[in-house]
Amino acid sequence: MKRRTFGAIGLAAMLLASTAFAENHAPTLTVGAVAPKTGPLAGGAAVSYWPNVRLWIDDVNSRGGLMVDGTQHMLELIEYDDQTNPGETIKAVQRLATQDEADIILPPYSTGLNLAAAPIFNRFGYPMITATATVDDTKALVSQFPNVFISLGGAKPITEGVAQVLSDLRDRGDIGNRVAMVNVADAFGIELSQNARPALEAAGFEIVYDTSYPLGTQDLSTVIKGAAGTNPDAFVAWSYPPDTFGLTEQAQIEGLNPGAFFTAVATAFPSYQARFGDSVDGVLGIGGVDADGEAFQEYAARHEDVTGEKPDFWASAMVYSSFQALEQAIEAVGTMDNEAIIQHIKDNSFDTVIGTLDFDENNNNPAFWTVGQWQDGLFHGVASTGREGAAEVRARDAN
Amino acid sequence: MTDGGGMDIIITGLVLGGTYALIAMGLNLQYGMARIMNLANGEVLVVGAFVAFWLYTAGQVSPLLTLFVVAPLAFALNWLIYRFMLLPLVRRAKSQGQLEVDSILVTFGLSFVGVGLMLAFFGGDYFSYSYLARPVRIMGETYGLNRIVAFLGAVVIGGLLYLWLERTRPGRAMRAIAVDPKSARLVGIDVPRMSALAFALGGTITAMGGALLSTYLTLDASTGVLFTLKALVIVIMGGVGDLRGTIVAALLLGLLETFVAAWIDPGLTLAAAYLLFVLILLFRPQGLFGRKA
Numbered sequence: 001m002k003r004r005t006f007g008a009i010g011l012a013a014m015l016l017a018s019t020a021f022a023e024n025h026a027p028t029l030t031v032g033a034v035a036p037k038t039g040p041l042a043g044g045a046a047v048s049y050w051p052n053v054r055l056w057i058d059d060v061n062s063r064g065g066l067m068v069d070g071t072q073h074m075l076e077l078i079e080y081d082d083q084t085n086p087g088e089t090i091k092a093v094q095r096l097a098t099q100d101e102a103d104i105i106l107p108p109y110s111t112g113l114n115l116a117a118a119p120i121f122n123r124f125g126y127p128m129i130t131a132t133a134t135v136d137d138t139k140a141l142v143s144q145f146p147n148v149f150i151s152l153g154g155a156k157p158i159t160e161g162v163a164q165v166l167s168d169l170r171d172r173g174d175i176g177n178r179v180a181m182v183n184v185a186d187a188f189g190i191e192l193s194q195n196a197r198p199a200l201e202a203a204g205f206e207i208v209y210d211t212s213y214p215l216g217t218q219d220l221s222t223v224i225k226g227a228a229g230t231n232p233d234a235f236v237a238w239s240y241p242p243d244t245f246g247l248t249e250q251a252q253i254e255g256l257n258p259g260a261f262f263t264a265v266a267t268a269f270p271s272y273q274a275r276f277g278d279s280v281d282g283v284l285g286i287g288g289v290d291a292d293g294e295a296f297q298e299y300a301a302r303h304e305d306v307t308g309e310k311p312d313f314w315a316s317a318m319v320y321s322s323f324q325a326l327e328q329a330i331e332a333v334g335t336m337d338n339e340a341i342i343q344h345i346k347d348n349s350f351d352t353v354i355g356t357l358d359f360d361e362n363n364n365n366p367a368f369w370t371v372g373q374w375q376d377g378l379f380h381g382v383a384s385t386g387r388e389g390a391a392e393v394r395a396r397d398a399n
Numbered sequence: 400m401t402d403g404g405g406m407d408i409i410i411t412g413l414v415l416g417g418t419y420a421l422i423a424m425g426l427n428l429q430y431g432m433a434r435i436m437n438l439a440n441g442e443v444l445v446v447g448a449f450v451a452f453w454l455y456t457a458g459q460v461s462p463l464l465t466l467f468v469v470a471p472l473a474f475a476l477n478w479l480i481y482r483f484m485l486l487p488l489v490r491r492a493k494s495q496g497q498l499e500v501d502s503i504l505v506t507f508g509l510s511f512v513g514v515g516l517m518l519a520f521f522g523g524d525y526f527s528y529s530y531l532a533r534p535v536r537i538m539g540e541t542y543g544l545n546r547i548v549a550f551l552g553a554v555v556i557g558g559l560l561y562l563w564l565e566r567t568r569p570g571r572a573m574r575a576i577a578v579d580p581k582s583a584r585l586v587g588i589d590v591p592r593m594s595a596l597a598f599a600l601g602g603t604i605t606a607m608g609g610a611l612l613s614t615y616l617t618l619d620a621s622t623g624v625l626f627t628l629k630a631l632v633i634v635i636m637g638g639v640g641d642l643r644g645t646i647v648a649a650l651l652l653g654l655l656e657t658f659v660a661a662w663i664d665p666g667l668t669l670a671a672a673y674l675l676f677v678l679i680l681l682f683r684p685q686g687l688f689g690r691k692a
Contacts, residue, residue: 046523
């Protein structure tokens with residue numbers, strides 16, 4: 001923690017110094033970033049979003065800057081806290097565009113805040129490659145805001161991925177047919193569970209327990225007792241960070257230890273592993289990466305080096321890859337002509353830390369990880385819609 | 400939904416009630432006795448939790464030992480806050496209403512300062528660790544040992560505080576300033592000093608609660624406001640200025656939420672809690688143990 005404080009102070013000093021000196025030496029580009037530093041989503045943004053902003057700025061600047069108009073431009077970062085409040089997100093983007101005259105504005109964090117900010121990004125004409133928004137109907141969104149690109153994937157493929165992974169386990173004889181499912185009662189949990197019900201039933205599973213709990217609930221012993229009472233073969237939770245931790249701990253206490261145990265957001269966080277240690281082995285979670293892949297390994301090492309924190313095994317690399325796509329598009333176009341940059345993103349594919357990023361006709365990235373699993377200390381992607389490097393799913397030692 | 404009988408639900412509910420008591424007892428002292436509606440209460444709780452997290456992850460120090468580090472620090476910090484930021488408001492306030500408005504504004508600002516400082520020092524990441532996350536069997540049912548320990552902590556803290564308020568001279572003086580600060584002065588009670596003590600003690604209990612809760616809750620720098628809200632609801636339900644009211648309200652809330660989760664639907668726990676709050680406000684606006692104004 002100390003290291004991080006010094007890191008932050010050092011970074012601030014560096015930025016101040018770079019503005020002071022850069023004026024004389026090299027031209028600069030202003031980069032704006034808006035995301036939660038406070039409020040309900042601050043914890044997630046602190047893991048998956050902010051470190052990647054700093055890493056990307058550091059990476060670009062340490063290789064000499066961004067090549068625009070034939071000269072190298074150093075990047076200068078302006079950060080705003082939107083307090084997890086969509087109104088604040090919109091205001092901050094507006095401020096970046098009009099007062100700070102930002103050359104580049106990075107997309108905000110989370111589905112809700114990205115959707116809220118899409119119109120204002122569109123109004124000012126900035127490209128917006130979101131890596132933290134779960135959107136199913138990208139066609140409708142993009143026909144309205146053609147500057148928006150979606151890379152994280154949608155609820156339907158994710159739930160189908162879960163159904164597929166569970167089917168694989170069942171077909172191998174590792175688990176039976178009974179699924180206990182719970183969800184956090186907010187937009188994310190409701191949408192995922194609504195998609196999961198038909199997907200699981202189509203795959204021949206019987207949902208023996210199905211309930212929700214309010215956002216922010218951490219006292220989940222009744223929920224886990226209820227699930228354990230139905231003696232399930234698989235436990236699936238569409239959960240958020242505080243409750244992902246709460247459900248996992250409570251399941252261990254209650255001895256709810258089925259052959260497949262799935263929790264959603266935060267399962268891929270390093271702090272999940274730090275808290276639960278070796279007992280995470282075999283736990284399934286939303287998302288994933290090619291954890292053994294050279295690109296990810298190299299990225300993870302740099303992430304830890306520059307920010308002092310480990311990346312998570314899902315959204316972190318997605319966020320960084322979206323910045324890389326933007327960076328490559330800007331350099332390919334060679335000017336800060338946003339319209340041309342947006343067209344370039346539509347027409348080309350990009351080589352990133354998650355592999356090739358290639359948007360389809362609906363500005364949607366069709367290839368993403370849907371399910372991962374903790375295996376021997378790393379969270380490996382085990383199911384995707386076309387990513388390479390999937391590990392084979394393993395059964396947990398059930399009892 | 401659980402097949403477990405009533406006993407299981409009662410124990411789970413009481414344990415949850417203990418959690419709520421840890422969140423709310425400190426605010427009761429601050430609001431009921433010192434007359435400061437402290438909206439930065441939750442931030443103090445998060446600081447207590449963070450210290451426990453930090454000492455545990457950095458040096459494997461048991462959170463139960465951390466309590467003895469957190470307590471004097473929190474006492475000193477809260478005493479200083481009262482002495483330098485709130486006492487001037489108390490002195491210039493012409494009425495209880497004015498003090499309430501002023502203290503709400505100041506402590507609301509303080510809560511932002513608290514969140515900002517925590518972000519600067521700890522970062523925005525979640526902090527959680529695993530401590531005593533083992534099952535214990537009580538009457539044939541399993542419970543998390545960390546929750547049981549926190550519940551016992553709540554019993555000990557609540558019990559000592561109650562005895563102190565009921566049986567000792569300073570405790571009696573504190574109850575006197577809760578009932579009527581003006582008359583308390585007439586019988587020779589140093590009201591500003593007792594108020595400072597009540598405020599500091601309230602902050603101490605909140606921070607100790609935070610250290611205990613950190614053994615099973617996942618927190619980050621900006622979660623404080625959730626605890627402030629919960630504490631506020633419990634203190635108002637129980638009756639301002641009466642410790643018994645806060646404890647009874649906390650246990651009631653814990654039992655109610657657990658009953659609803661077990662027998663109706665876990666999705667309705669919050670709705671049930673606020674329904675109870677509304678009913679109490681409608682039919683007993685002074686709170687369960689409160690005195691009519």
